[in-house]
Each structure stands twice: as C-alpha cells, then as structure tokens.
Amino acid sequence: MVNLCAPRPRHPTAYEQPWFVLNSSRYSVMPSEHPAISHFYAFDVAQSTDVLAVPDGCVDIVFDCDTTRPTVRICGTPLEAQRVELHQHHHYFGVRFSPGVIPGFINVLAADLTEQELDLLKVSGFAQRMFENIVQTPRLEEQMRLFNDYLAPRLMGRTSKLTAMVIQQALVHRGDLRIQQLEDLSGYTSRTIHRQFSQDTGMSPKIFCRIIRCQAALETLNTQHDVSFSELALDLGFSDQSHFLRDFKKLVSTTPCDYQRKIVQNAYSDRISFA
Structure with missing residues (x-):
C-alpha cells in the first residue's frame, strides 16, 4: 500500500498559468507551507484582455483588487483551455490550491465547481471580512498572512x-x-x-x-x-x-x-x- 504520509512530490502545477504570465506586466509567486495550497501569486494587467486558463487540476481563488469594484472568485479547474477576462490596470491576488484539493470553507459540491467561476462571497460564510481586508493591501506577503489567518483552519476539505x-x-x-x-x-x-x-x-x-x-x-x-x-x-x-x-x-x-x-x-x- 502507498504511504499516504510521505512528503508531497514536486509537481508541475507549481508553475503558473502560462497565458496569465505572458499577458501580465508583473508576476510574483510565493510558495505556501500549508499542504492544501500549492502557492500564492500576484500580477498586474497592462491592458484588458481575454486570456486562456489551461487545465491544471487545481482550484483557484482570485481577488481583483480594483479600488472601485473589487471582486473575489473561486474557480474550478477547466477541463480544456478556457477563456478568462482580465481588466486593464487591475491588480490581482491569487491562491492556488494543491491538485485535487477542494477547500473546506465553501458550500459547493466538487462536481459543481469544475469548469465554473463563482462569487466566493456567495458560497462561503467565512470570506467577507477576509475579502475586505485583502483587497485593501497591495503587498503579497500581507495578503497571504490575511488569507491564512482567516481561512487556514478551514482549508482542507474532506478528501478520502x-x-x-x-x-x-x-x-x-x-x-x-x-x-x-x-x-x-x-x-x-x-x-x-x-x-x-x-x-x-x-x-x-x-x-x-x-x-x-x-x-x-x-x-x-x-x-x-x-x-x-x-x-x-x-x-x-x-x-x-x-x-x-x-x-x-x-x-x-x-x-x-x-x-x-x-x-x-x-x-x-x-x-x-x-x-
């Protein structure tokens, strides 16, 4: 039988969504020590565009930190290349979960998240205060800390x-x-x-x-x-x-x-x- 407690292997999903990187003016990545999270990332968009998200087996939470109309989406993995709209001069902060992990703080079945983008505030009772604080700070390290402080105890879903x-x-x-x-x-x-x-x-x-x-x-x-x-x-x-x-x-x-x-x-x- 497989040792389920063995260290997690380095996997290709530690790399970013390639079309996001190529369409961003600045892209930063920071690893996570939490086993449920692959990494955190932040990027700025030079001009409004539709980019492709490629299948990676991961769930992402993406904060659009626009000062006038901030939003936060939880995105299931696409199964084929899928278009995503990004807005000019907006700053984005993202959380990429490890492959196959469904976060435990959302009220959505795994099957209903795949290939979908949902408003996180509508599917989680824990996200509102965290969202308000994260979109007000421009620093990746502080955004990571806020996310971990609010949601770390609830990150892991009930994976068998x-x-x-x-x-x-x-x-x-x-x-x-x-x-x-x-x-x-x-x-x-x-x-x-x-x-x-x-x-x-x-x-x-x-x-x-x-x-x-x-x-x-x-x-x-x-x-x-x-x-x-x-x-x-x-x-x-x-x-x-x-x-x-x-x-x-x-x-x-x-x-x-x-x-x-x-x-x-x-x-x-x-x-x-x-x-």
Whole structure:
C-alpha cells in the first residue's frame, strides 16, 4: 500500500498559468507551507484582455483588487483551455490550491465547481471580512498572512485516503498512470476508485491524470528549450507523437512548437519573480 504520509512530490502545477504570465506586466509567486495550497501569486494587467486558463487540476481563488469594484472568485479547474477576462490596470491576488484539493470553507459540491467561476462571497460564510481586508493591501506577503489567518483552519476539505493516494500517484508518475495500477496499489475496484475520486474532486481519475500529464509537458517546455517532441511524448507515456500533439493542443489551445516559440520570444521565465 502507498504511504499516504510521505512528503508531497514536486509537481508541475507549481508553475503558473502560462497565458496569465505572458499577458501580465508583473508576476510574483510565493510558495505556501500549508499542504492544501500549492502557492500564492500576484500580477498586474497592462491592458484588458481575454486570456486562456489551461487545465491544471487545481482550484483557484482570485481577488481583483480594483479600488472601485473589487471582486473575489473561486474557480474550478477547466477541463480544456478556457477563456478568462482580465481588466486593464487591475491588480490581482491569487491562491492556488494543491491538485485535487477542494477547500473546506465553501458550500459547493466538487462536481459543481469544475469548469465554473463563482462569487466566493456567495458560497462561503467565512470570506467577507477576509475579502475586505485583502483587497485593501497591495503587498503579497500581507495578503497571504490575511488569507491564512482567516481561512487556514478551514482549508482542507474532506478528501478520502483513497483519493489522496490517487492524487499522489498521479503526481509521482506525471499522469502516466493506469487504472490497473491504482487497483493494485489500493486494493479497490476501478468502479470504487472512480466513484470516490469523482465525489472528492469533481473529476474522474482518467481526466485528472490527463491534466497532470499535460502539466508535465508544460513544465518541460518551460524549462528546456531543446526538446524533441517525439521523445517527450514517449517519456510521458503517449502511444505516439500525434496523440501527444492532439492532446496538448486541446488542453493548451496551441501546438507545443508554437507554445515554446511564444515563451522564448516573451522571456517567460524572466517575467516571474519568486518571493
């Protein structure tokens, strides 16, 4: 059986939404010590635009800290590339939860959050005071502290040990995971695994693994400029390169070649500051 208390592996979702980074004038990231949170981030938007959110298996809380009409949204993971509207000269503060984690302070089923953006103040009785304080401070460190002070005791949802095992194995194997492996590791049938995982996360294990595999591809493209797409497809467990290219384009809305060209031309890694 899998050791559920083992340290969390470093996973590709520690990286940011790439289209957000490329359309921001400034992007800051700060890691979190809380196991439910992947990281905090903040960014400024130079001009109003629709950008794409790519599937990452994570729930985000995004604060629009506009001085006249601030808002806060809780966003479930998209299952395909999905358009998100950002506003000119607005400052945003975000909280990205760890893959598969549904925060425990919202009154929404996991299945009703996937692919949706909801007003956090309408689905949580704990958020109003925190929201009012966070949008009034421009400093990422202070926004993090306020979020943790108000909501840290309620961050973890009721994720089962079975779902936690599936998430851990998907991250370790970078999404290249088969249901038979999960049956062998857990001792449960595929039907039970599917039912429990879907109930806890709003996604099937197959969809979650597909998302994590795409994130692993993004991680490679973000950090290695000389990439063989055929070797990358093989490394990630795709049956062939064409399957990899089709899957990547559906989830990221461009080809791996065009994606890598954009991040090189726009100095992707230089746009991110790690606090």
